[in-house]
Amino acid sequence: MHDLTLYGYWRSSATWRVRIGLHLLGVGYEYAPVHLVRDGGEQYMDDHIRRNPLGQVPVLTWNVDGQEHRLAQSLAILEYLDETTPGQILPTEPFARARARQLAEMVNAGIQPMQNLWMTRAITAGGADGRGIAREAIRRGLAAMQAECDLAAMLPTSAQPRTWLVGDSPTIADICLIPQLYNARRFDIDLSPFPALTRVDALADKHPAFRVARPEAQPDALHPTD
Amino acid sequence: MHDLTLYGYWRSSATWRVRIGLHLLGVGYEYAPVHLVRDGGEQYMDDHIRRNPLGQVPVLTWNVDGQEHRLAQSLAILEYLDETTPGQILPTEPFARARARQLAEMVNAGIQPMQNLWMTRAITAGGADGRGIAREAIRRGLAAMQAECDLAAMLPTSAQPRTWLVGDSPTIADICLIPQLYNARRFDIDLSPFPALTRVDALADKHPAFRVARPEAQPDALHPTD
Structure with a gap:
């Protein structure tokens, strides 16, 4: 995997899901907090709305040859990690x-x-x-x-x-x-x-x-x- | 695929998703209506609660060698159909x-x-x-x-x-x-x-x-x- 950044919030359950998945799969990442409560919610600020127009965490981002990749929705992220890493967080059958x-x-x-x-x-x-x-x-x-x-x-x-x-x-x-x-x-x-x-x-x-x-x-x- | 039965309601958007998927993949099925409004909602009656304890449609059921298979949650059903039929409703990359x-x-x-x-x-x-x-x-x-x-x-x-x-x-x-x-x-x-x-x-x-x-x-x- 490339250098991953996980935008999230400690108590967001959807962010938490992705953290569990990353650790189960042994994939390293940088954690970038987005404070959901402070100042009316950093998730609604321009920087984050460009990452996820729905104004939610988590968002996972990485670059491949200068090409931006960003992904929101925890289950979409988990399925992607399952498909692109050697480990498994879905059964085989x-x-x-x-x-x-x-x-x-x-x-x-x-x-x-x-x-x-x-x-x-x-x-x-x-x-x-x-x-x-x-x-x-x-x-x-x-x-x-x-x-x-x-x-x-x-x-x-x-x-x-x-x-x-x-x-x-x-x-x-x-x-x-x-x-x-x-x-x-x-x-x-x-x-x-x-x-x-x-x-x-x-x-x-x-x-x-x-x-x-x-x-x-x-x-x-x-x-x-x- | 085996003989599929789709329990659903005409206007349920989650049922509708599964119908689209089945038709895109060319998979035949029997449609078994569960009326969400009549008599307080057939989805809350015992027969349906045994199919889906959450009291929702759609539910897809089939049998393999007398063994019951039942599946709820439209996206789980769609992913299953994508994985087990020749067609595709997910991109390849x-x-x-x-x-x-x-x-x-x-x-x-x-x-x-x-x-x-x-x-x-x-x-x-x-x-x-x-x-x-x-x-x-x-x-x-x-x-x-x-x-x-x-x-x-x-x-x-x-x-x-x-x-x-x-x-x-x-x-x-x-x-x-x-x-x-x-x-x-x-x-x-x-x-x-x-x-x-x-x-x-x-x-x-x-x-x-x-x-x-x-x-x-x-x-x-x-x-x-x-």
């Missing part, structure tokens, strides 16, 4: 790959957008309870992921949870799950009904690539609160 | 593939979740303007996609828009865009600021695979309104 992608999208499209900064602010500004709706979205999304794990015994063996959500190595499904569980705790969600998910969380807690990717370990982490 | 995925996720995670049925209902029930917030999310998402097209001249040639959003054949980016533009019209969004997007819409309007996948052409389409 096609249905197991699909299953990992399904679980990843349950977080990426089914939960996270309902609790992100823009959405909760817009709902709250409109006079409803943005945090409450986010909590409900997180709770029902995680319940569906737990139910998927409970139903998985009926699926082909390659697509079943084993050590991780799909099989015996971490995949994009686990990469998406871990930051979402952290957010669930921030939103005071009781995780005890989701043992198939907290089991993976405990595993990630001991895994070097997951540990080094944690928000608290990033240079832009704020302490003790944001 | 890695960065162009990544770019197509980025644009697809801008719709899938960046726009559609903010305007889906569950979310707009939850916001409206909470006392804010669900439709208004959805409109704002659609407008800013499409503006970002237009800006991505405007900035694309700086990217490697393979990843630039040509006939379609990425290159000269329809990809998952176009597959996601077309239903989103239809929804934008339902939400009374002025599309004139987005010429790079409406240009592709005009192209899809003449493309057989896109035409046959349209909501109005489905057996469960309701007329004249839902």
Whole structure:
């Protein structure tokens, strides 16, 4: 891989996913913080809007022979890294790959957008309870992921949870799950009904690539609160 | 491919994406309607919750030697179809593939979740303007996609828009865009600021695979309104 720069924010769950992927794949990168809260949000400033017109992190950039490459959307970035590096963050067997992608999208499209900064602010500004709706979205999304794990015994063996959500190595499904569980705790969600998910969380807690990717370990982490 | 059944709803944009993909790839399937509005929503009934605990369409199912396979999340389904059929709905070159995925996720995670049925209902029930917030999310998402097209001249040639959003054949980016533009019209969004997007819409309007996948052409389409 060429010299990669990851524009992100310590607590952005989408940035966190990419950090996990980079560390799992053993790919080095430079980390360039974009502060999502300070001064109304650096993600909305011209420099960043040129990197990602949606005003979001993460963005991964690199140059090849002076030619700019930039990529946004965490799952697009993770798929690219999987395809262009020797390591793997997707299973090999096609249905197991699909299953990992399904679980990843349950977080990426089914939960996270309902609790992100823009959405909760817009709902709250409109006079409803943005945090409450986010909590409900997180709770029902995680319940569906737990139910998927409970139903998985009926699926082909390659697509079943084993050590991780799909099989015996971490995949994009686990990469998406871990930051979402952290957010669930921030939103005071009781995780005890989701043992198939907290089991993976405990595993990630001991895994070097997951540990080094944690928000608290990033240079832009704020302490003790944001 | 084995005998596929697509559980969906004529007007669900995620179902629509999968229909386009199946027709582009020339893969036959049986269509099994799940009515999202009638009787409080068939997607929340036991039969469907066993197919997809999140209570959403589409779900694709098939059997191999009596072994159940079921898959939810439109992009996971589309990637699976791309990998397991002779046709292609992703570019060949890695960065162009990544770019197509980025644009697809801008719709899938960046726009559609903010305007889906569950979310707009939850916001409206909470006392804010669900439709208004959805409109704002659609407008800013499409503006970002237009800006991505405007900035694309700086990217490697393979990843630039040509006939379609990425290159000269329809990809998952176009597959996601077309239903989103239809929804934008339902939400009374002025599309004139987005010429790079409406240009592709005009192209899809003449493309057989896109035409046959349209909501109005489905057996469960309701007329004249839902």
